[in-house]
Amino acid sequence: MEGDLQKLLGRNLRAYRQARGLSQEDFAELLEVHRTYMGGIERGERNLTLKSVERIAEKLGVDAVTLLQS
Template sequence: MEGDLQRLVGVNLRRHRERLSISQEAFAEVVGVHRTYLGALERGERNLSLRSLERLAQVLGCDPVALLLAEGPEH
């Protein structure tokens, strides 16, 4: 469905960020984006480029593909 991948990336982004016990605001600062933009990404409301996906994954310390894959019962 349209937007499903966008929402999945958002869920995964939040999950990985929370595993690091870092706030949305602190993570946004490290990545170099505004907190409201990061929040919109996590809610699946905003598109992001592959370059941005790579940057987020790098900061999270995960493979970019991990942000694209469904995991667990919430998917």
């Protein structure tokens, strides 16, 4: 289905954020993005490039593939 990967990535990022006990705003600051942009990612509304996924994964210290797995 269209957008399923975006939603999966968003759910994984939300779970990662919540596991760390971070607010969406604090998580966005950690990733150096605006909080409203972070919200769009978590809701699966943002169509990220692979480069963006790699950059986010690097900042989190995880493999990019991990963020895309269910």
